[in-house]
Amino acid sequence: MTGLAPESDAALQPVRMALRAAAEKQAAELQDEARRNANALVEAARAEAAAILSAAAQEGESAARSEAALSLARARREAHELVLAQRNSLRMELHRRVREAAAGLKSDPRYAKLMARLTEQCRELLGRDAVVSESPEGGVVAEAGSRRLDLSLHVLAGITVESAPGARALWTR
Amino acid sequence: MNHERAQEINGTGPAPPTPAFAAQISHGDVRELRGPLLVAGGIDGVGWDEFATIDMDGGEQRHGLVLEVDRDLATLQVLETTDGMSLEGIRIRFEGRPLHVEVGTEWLGRVCNGRGEPLDGGPPVTGSATLPVSGWPLNPVYREPPQEPVLTGISVIDGLTTLVRGQKLPIFSVPGLPHLTLATQIAAQAASSGRSFRVVFAAMGLTHADIAYVRDRLESRSAGGELVLLLNAADDPVIERILTPRIALTIAEHLAYTEEYDVLVIMSDMTSYAEAVREVSAARREIPARRAYPGYLYSDLATLYERCGRVKGHDGSVTIIPVLTMPGGDITHPVPDLTGYITEGQIVLSPEIAARGIYPPVDVLSSLSRLMRNGAGKDRTREDHLDVAAQVLAAMARARQATELAELIGEAALSETDRSYIKYQTLVENGVFNQGRDEIRSIEDTLGRAWTALAALPEQELNMVSTAFLENYLPQRNHRS
Helix, strand or coil: CCCCCHHHHHHHHHHHHHHHHHHHHHHHHHHHHHHHHHHHHHHHHHHHHHHHHHHHHHHHHHHHHHHHHHHHHHHHHHHHHHHHHHHHHHHHHHHHHHHHHHHHHHHCCCHHHHHHHHHHHHHHHHCCCCEEEECCCCEEEEEECCEEEEEEHHHHHHHHHHHCCCCCHHHHC | CHHHHHHHCCCCCCCCCHHHHHCCEEECCEEEEECCEEEECCCCCCCCCEEEEEEECCCCEEEEEEEEEECCEEEEEECCCCCCCCCCCEEEEEEEEECEEEECHHHCCCEEECCCCECCCCCCCCCCEEEECCCCCCCHHHEECCCCEEECCCHHHHHHCCEECCCECCEEECCCCCHHHHHHHHHHHCECCCCCEEEEEEEEEECHHHHHHHHHHCHHHHHCCCEEEEEEECCCCCCHHHHHHHHHHHHHHHHHHCCCCEEEEEEECHHHHHHHHHHHHHHCCCCECHHHCECCHHHHHHHHHCCCEEECCCCCEEEEEEEEECHHHCCCCHHHHHHHHHCCEEEEECHHHHHCCCCCCECCCCCEECCHHHHCCCCCCCCCHHHHHHHHHHHHHHHHHHHHHHHHHCHHHCCHHHHHHHHHHHHHHHHHHCCCCCCCCCHHHHHHHHHHHHCCCCHHHCCCCCHHHHHHHCCCHHHHC
C-alpha cells in the first residue's frame, strides 16, 4: 500500500471538506426527519390514545345510560306489578266475601223461594225431565243426560261479581 | 251484601240472568281426544267458532274453540292441548258465542298472554264494552284514505318509506336479522304529530329471551300507559297464537274509534302465526295448498291486515306493522307473498347490509311505502321531503351500478361522477341509514343528513330536486359553485 504524495493532501482538502459537509448535511437531514417522524408518531399516538379514551368514555357512558335505563325500567315494572298484585288481592278478597255471604243465604228465610226459582230455571234450560237436586253448598244442581247445570250458591256468587258493573271500580281506582 | 242479595231473591227484584245460566250448562259426553282436538257428543245449539271452557276434575280449566259441528257432534280445538285429559271427568261449557274480549283503556299499561290473560300479576282486564275478537267487517264507504305521517324517529323509514296513519306496512326479514329490535324501536319511538298515540304490541311465537328484551325496551312506554303488550311465547299453545293478533286488533279498534287515539299495532312474527294456522288446518284435515298452508291463508291474513285504517267521523286510526321472517330469505314464500298482495308496500331487511354493520339493515331499493305521498311533503313533514327521498333513491340505484362497474374494471377506471356516487353511497349508508338502536332522529335531522350526503354528488346530478330546494337546503352551495 502506497500513501499519496504529500502535495495531494492539500489538493484533496476541498474534496474532503465537501464530502464531510455533504455527510453532515445528510446526517442533519436524517436527524431532522427522524425527529419529525418521532414527533409525528408521538402526535399520532397521542391523538389515537385520546380518541380511544373518548370512544371508551362515550361507550361507557352509553352503556351506563342504557344500564341505568334498564334498571329504572325494571324497578318501575316491579313497582307497577306490586300495585297490580294488590289490586288482584282486593279482587280475590271481594270474591271470597261474596262467596261467604252467598253461603249465608242458606239460613235466610227466603232460601226456599230461591230454590224454587232456581229449580224452575233449571227445568227451563234443561227440559222438564231434568233431575234437580240440592247442592251440598246450597243452591241446586240439575242433570239431564250428559248435560249438567250447576247453580250452586258459590257459582251464582261468581257470576254476580263478574257481571256487576261497579265491581271493578273497587280495584282499579 | 246479604241484604242486597236478599232483595233480589224476594220475588220483587230482577229475574236471574238466564243467558248467564245457559252458559253454565256443562256437557260431559266426550267421545274422543285426538291431539289438540276433542270431540263432544249430545250437543245441541252450538255454533262454529264458539268459545268453550273445559273444566277438568282437579279444578283445572282449559279453553277451546268449536272447529266443526256435525249433527250432535262438536269438534273442539283445545287451546292448551289435550295432554293429561281423559274421556272421563271433563265437562265442557259453551259460551254461546265466539271469543269476546272486554275492551277499553284499562288495557293500557298491561302485559297479558296471547289469550288476553294477565301476566303481570294484576286482575283480569275489564273494560267498557265486550266485543268479538274476529271484529266486524267495516263498510268500505265509511273508510277514509290513510293520511298524515306516523314518525318513527328512524331515518331510513321516516325519510324513504314514510309510515302513514292507517297504513299497513310490513317488515320483511330473514331469521337472524335485527327485525325484532327494529320493530321494538318503532314501538318505543313512534308518534303522530300533536296527537295522542298508543301502541299495541302482539308478540307471536317469540323466545323468552326476545320477550324479555321487548318488555325491557318498552317499559317506559308501558309505564306511561301508552302500551298494550300481548305476549305469546314460542312454547305457548299454538292455537293461542291464532287469537293473539285478533285480540290485539280488537283492543286497537276500540282505542282508535271509540277513544280516538292513533294506534300502532305491531305483530311479530306473522310467519309464526301462519305456521299456527297451518297446524290447525292440518288437525282439521283440510286439503293443504302451497307448502301445506291452507288455501284460505290469503283471506285469513286479509281479515287481520284489513282491520287497519281510518273511519269517517272518527279521529283515531289503526296502523299495522306486521313483521315477517322469510324462511331462507325466499320472498316468494306464501306468507310474504300473500302479505305483499294485501299490504301497502314493504320494508325489506337485507343480510348483506347487516353484514356491513349498518343498523337498521334496510334494503332501500327493495323497500317502498305506497302511501308515502299521503304522509310526506309540505304541511305534513317538510316541503322538500318527497324530492329528497326520490333523489336519495335514484342516487342509490346509480351508486349500485357504479359499484358493480368498479368490481369489473376497478375503481380507478371509473369516471369522476361514478366515483362520486360510490362516495355518496358510503356517506348515505353511514350518515343517514345507520342509526343507534335507541337513537331518535327528528325529520329535520334526517333530511339534513340526506342533504349532506347528496352534497357529495356533482350538482348537475341532483336533477330530481327543484332549484329552490337546492338553494335553500344544499349545504355549502355557494362554496361549491
